Amino acid sequence: MHARPPTVRLAQGSIRVLTPDDAEPYRALRMRALYEQPPAFGALPEDEPGLAETRERLRESLDRCYFGAFNDGCELVGIVRFSRYSAANEKHRAYLAGLYVWPDCRGKGFGRALVQRALRRAYNTPGIRRVNLTVVTTQDAAVRLYISVGFRIYGTDLQAFSSHGVLYDEHLMTMPVETAT
Numbered sequence: 001m002h003a004r005p006p007t008v009r010l011a012q013g014s015i016r017v018l019t020p021d022d023a024e025p026y027r028a029l030r031m032r033a034l035y036e037q038p039p040a041f042g043a044l045p046e047d048e049p050g051l052a053e054t055r056e057r058l059r060e061s062l063d064r065c066y067f068g069a070f071n072d073g074c075e076l077v078g079i080v081r082f083s084r085y086s087a088a089n090e091k092h093r094a095y096l097a098g099l100y101v102w103p104d105c106r107g108k109g110f111g112r113a114l115v116q117r118a119l120r121r122a123y124n125t126p127g128i129r130r131v132n133l134t135v136v137t138t139q140d141a142a143v144r145l146y147i148s149v150g151f152r153i154y155g156t157d158l159q160a161f162s163s164h165g166v167l168y169d170e171h172l173m174t175m176p177v178e179t180a181t
């Protein structure tokens, strides 16, 4: 567990919170992610909202935002969503979802920087004590990345979804947030 918010180090490019103006590249990257095989996500491309709703979703709120990674050419090459649970008795928890880096840009630190940036948000939000996520068990790079920043597997959701006739399991991962007091 990190005692302090993790530092974000990126040799090239940058990370920032996405806004409604990023809707087009965000949606294009998200659709690319949903079509990838083997699947990283249980969500279906046909259920992905259109551009107008995507714009609304990208409006940052206290409890939810999307981070984007940009290469040196200012193209969006990676995404992740940070959300806080909404029920009053669950607001001490947040979760990460939809982490994805454009295949040509993998292995350059964008994925780690996105996760660290989202974790920093958790550390800087008073009251958040835990961050959760689920990850398809066959996504080795993602599982290794999450473990390297402090997540641990606390269970496995067997046959969580099917894709192209194959059933996929998902690890449930969690990480405590030790806020500075």
Ligand SMILES: CC(C)(COP(=O)(O)OP(=O)(O)OC[C@H]1O[C@@H](n2cnc3c(N)ncnc32)[C@H](O)[C@@H]1OP(=O)(O)O)[C@@H](O)C(=O)NCCC(=O)NCCS
Pocket (backbone or CB within 6 Å): 040, 098, 099, 100, 101, 102, 105, 106, 107, 108, 109, 110, 111, 112, 113, 134, 135, 136, 139, 140, 141, 142, 144, 145, 148
């Ligand atoms: C997981 C993913 C986001 C990683 O992005 P990335 O930009 O390539 O990751 P980074 O370059 O920041 O690497 C961070 C760590 O991830 C792990 N990792 C990255 N690529 C890996 C690979 N090919 N094999 C094993 N581990 C790998 C390593 O632990 C690495 O740390 P290290 O370089 O110190 O060994 C990317 O592979 C991806 O988009 N995968 C498909 C989508 C997915 O699985 N999303 C998770 C949904 S829950």
